[in-house]
Amino acid sequence: MSKVGSFLRSKRKLILLAGVPGALLVPQMVSAQEGADAMEVATSAFTGVNFVWTLIAGFLVFFMQAGFALVEAGFARRRNTVNILAKNFMDFAIGGIAYWAFGFAIMFGGSAAASGLENGNDFFGTSGFFLAGEAGADDTALLWFFQMVFAATAATIVSGGMAERTRINAYLAYSFLISAIVYPVYGHWVWGGGWLSQLDLGSGALDFAGSGVVHAVGGISALIGAAMLGPRIGKFAKDGTPRTIPGHNMPLVVLGAFILFFGWFGFNPGSTLSGTDTHIAMIAVTTFLAGAAGAIVGFYYSFVRTGKPDVGLAVNGALAGLVAITAPCAFVSPGAALIIGAIGAGIMLASLSIVERVLKIDDPVGAFSVHGAAGIWGVLALGIFADGSYGDVTGLIAGDAGQLAAQVISVVALIGWTAVASGLTFLVIKYSIGLRVPKADELAGLDATEMGTDAYPEDESPESALAASA
Amino acid sequence: MSKVGSFLRSKRKLILLAGVPGALLVPQMVSAQEGADAMEVATSAFTGVNFVWTLIAGFLVFFMQAGFALVEAGFARRRNTVNILAKNFMDFAIGGIAYWAFGFAIMFGGSAAASGLENGNDFFGTSGFFLAGEAGADDTALLWFFQMVFAATAATIVSGGMAERTRINAYLAYSFLISAIVYPVYGHWVWGGGWLSQLDLGSGALDFAGSGVVHAVGGISALIGAAMLGPRIGKFAKDGTPRTIPGHNMPLVVLGAFILFFGWFGFNPGSTLSGTDTHIAMIAVTTFLAGAAGAIVGFYYSFVRTGKPDVGLAVNGALAGLVAITAPCAFVSPGAALIIGAIGAGIMLASLSIVERVLKIDDPVGAFSVHGAAGIWGVLALGIFADGSYGDVTGLIAGDAGQLAAQVISVVALIGWTAVASGLTFLVIKYSIGLRVPKADELAGLDATEMGTDAYPEDESPESALAASA
């Protein structure tokens, strides 16, 4: 028997084992075996590679939720730890369901994006709600899953900027609304076939994996939320001088950063949505180099200034470098990626200072500086450094100003839309649920007051645990 | 030179680099290049996609071991932390070797499952021990690896229900026996071609990824183990009222839950054993929605009851939703998945109360409620919600009672077998090694008495560490 026949026979057996009645899959297997239609087998393999790649990349992006949770919990004070963990655990659940019900349809309905989503316009989509009807096909499911984990990333970025003083129900209401409306609209403009993607400048506004669509939207929303909340008690001295409020657990921060870096290899290379596009390898390379360069800038910046390196800034530098390369990752060379990542970290550092010292806004984990400022830089960097090696996209250095012009317009639209939509959303929440916890609750810690629990119960009162066993 | 030739040439170079003498692989490469047999290349790619998908899914399931370890360690008290970590670290090592030696042969031998495993019967397999002989083929190795990580999952579930009072050697003996015998027998009935899979009702008993085969077997064993051990000292007041014994570290619990959710994307979609089956995308979608719905039910249940949300219940709700969707994940729509997950979390909550208040059994992490109760629900839910979209499997709502009947029989067999087999196993261990540590050891903590170490040595006596460096 041929090698093919032998494999398919064992394949049939494998399918039997998975609990699926073999009968239903044998025919197509046998036909491939007997009919020997090479094109059919090749196409099935080709489709399979793309599905496998896109799904696994999506799983890695999902896992970034754990990274965000740990970075934010580590940078928070102990008495708010369970609260920030709960926000991060619930925002992807709530945001994912919001994206299933509404967000995906608004983002991709009408963009001819996937089977069954035919109607829509340049500003928002109007079909595919609840993945119902024809939107229930496997390829639409694939697209939904990959896009949902991106929406959840945009949502979870916000929690960091609003940490340690936000009501949990206000935050979760926002998570629902950003995933259902705020994120998908700008996403439609760039990725869903909307007006920005149709600009007659360069190749239209581009954002390969979401420096703008995901990170800047999340980062700007975080800044607006932080501004509307006001600073944490004690953050600014009476004369307005910002004070450092150290986090409570650096191993959580560093582990979270590793998980985020790991997940970014799904975020960027996975955004080809195609494992048969060999450029995925180069995207992994540019992603790595930008993140590494950012880490080095963050680490040595504090070393040069204070004589001691700061691992927190190394972490934020790596993340800023990764955020910055996210839009241009497919279009630039390794050397350019290094530069983009390093500049991204530099912009993050400058932004940290401006937010605290000029704007007097308290963004506990630097969510805006890492995701917003570096994200905007990433969108622009695409228009500067794209070298024509992928998709004939060329930027300023290659002599083409059109792409950069498209990117500038996209950034203006991004800032405008996010500021207005997030601002209104927070306003509605402020005057309904209320954004901020009472002062006494904030001082006592959100774990005691909002959650009724403690992150490390035995640290606070080891006797209580002993008493329980007495 | 053609693109094919160019790739294969570079492929040969890559192979050279991996330390394998190029000579051994060049011929087949060259033949593909020169002979231009499209069917051969297509088949190799097709087989490759399925191997890559199944292996990576298996790696994700392996990583769930870390998730279980962290959830259980976080829910345990500090003084038992190293003990529970050690149990989780060792049970997959011991269980994996047991499954290599015996379990796999009992589960799949005789089911024509893979090359060389031809003899067996409707109740247990009898060939393939130690992956020896023909069972050493690559496709059998693939199947073994994927099944082994599932067996290890069933084993590790038990440690949570028996936490904080079980002798480590008793637990590890049980890990060996559940992986070698208890798990594989029911697994043979459903997945190995045994009698339940042959029922003339619907498509025979089905369980796509193991709500029953893996989770309910583990959860029921945990309940029996917990019952035979008796409650931890202090768990019940003299009048039988249960008392809450808080865990010691919530960041570990939440990180563990994220890891489990991440791994579940290997568990469920990976159970196609095929990356060329595009339904893997829809399975990822149903899996996500069920877990998200479960998290929301757990989270808001306590909010409604007590005014404060409980992140521990959100975690267990998500896990219960994931357990519930595991059997029906391939056969139901996204909307049905949401309902199945939400009901799974509700059943988990009800079960928690029944186990503690009615049965008076102390299951420290809710292993039975999460894996057993929600797992049984998942097996039944398949017979209710299957909509014919995959493999023509239809349930009650689609008008077919036969599948549900098969599922009911499967649940009865599952409970019967697991109760008897686990009960006998624990009895043998109880009267040989002894199940429970002495009362004084339990009060002092298992880390000090069973392990001779401490999870956080400097917390207990920072002086000692300083002394060591003096």
Add this chain to the structure above:
Amino acid sequence: MSKVGSFLRSKRKLILLAGVPGALLVPQMVSAQEGADAMEVATSAFTGVNFVWTLIAGFLVFFMQAGFALVEAGFARRRNTVNILAKNFMDFAIGGIAYWAFGFAIMFGGSAAASGLENGNDFFGTSGFFLAGEAGADDTALLWFFQMVFAATAATIVSGGMAERTRINAYLAYSFLISAIVYPVYGHWVWGGGWLSQLDLGSGALDFAGSGVVHAVGGISALIGAAMLGPRIGKFAKDGTPRTIPGHNMPLVVLGAFILFFGWFGFNPGSTLSGTDTHIAMIAVTTFLAGAAGAIVGFYYSFVRTGKPDVGLAVNGALAGLVAITAPCAFVSPGAALIIGAIGAGIMLASLSIVERVLKIDDPVGAFSVHGAAGIWGVLALGIFADGSYGDVTGLIAGDAGQLAAQVISVVALIGWTAVASGLTFLVIKYSIGLRVPKADELAGLDATEMGTDAYPEDESPESALAASA
């Protein structure tokens, strides 16, 4: 319309969504659809499987950096936690850039390894610096990424042996140099087509995934570094008796070990660089069994000796088993893998004792014993146990002494080169930057003195955090 056409149409849509102007990819898609060239589709799928597999395996290896960071942080004392985390976070960033600039070219330039790297010699490569020019092709990028994460692994192993007393800038300078020079030279000899791979004994020196190339190079460098630093204050009593200095956080150690084990499934099976090589399944099996056997040896060794099992030794046993199987993983049977892993753990245990009691070297995490001793064993084990099942490679047991002879020569060259190159590198650093922190800094802890921060700020002075919010 055919199924192929339908898929390609939706594929085009997916590409549109990713922000890439559809125009650039439609032509080739349409040609595949219309022209119906099965060989082209098959080749694209075949290439895609290999790219996807190698990249995802590389991502898993990258994630091992988190595992090393946690194991080392957990085994360190609290006052050095941020320092060791920072070293682990920065060494991959710095090492990765060093490997981009220099290391890759020295390792693979001239070995006809990838497009555009044609010149070089038997001792080191001389082309491909900065991935510039033709080295910027996708397949070279793929190879670079996979090799870079291996180089970063070799670098990060060193931090463990030198923990708790090394200047951070000295360590990071070493990270740069090992990744740029020390690691790539021996790597060239074995994997880059250098003189060891050309030995006329057996199939030339082999090392499938790097027991020698990665682990032993890292482990031997760690030993030399530890010896040149001298022991930590308090490690040895005045009479030379070693004292145990316990780590500060066992959950970090165990989680790190799980992450490492998980990542090893990228390390070993991924080293085929080919997802179409079905042997990846068997490599996953041998890798698992060796790690499991090592864990059991480590765990029960202390149980037999002291009556209490030691989870730290279980972790190191698992890692030693994994290190040992790394070279022979593709060439041996499951049973042989179990033996190799068990012996690897035994050698690690013996080495721990020799290093401390005979050599009087203080290697805080056992980096040499785990990676160096077990790594050397792995290289030799290949020459003993290879059974001809893969690539016709046969070892001593199969009656062929030639391969073992090649392995012995490789080990001698490995030890010689690493000792000389690492020794000289550390000497240069010692007399320029200085290797060791001042005594007062070591006693106060490196977090306070080198990093100016604290891993758990509120543990030390909860008042300060409260004060900040007053």
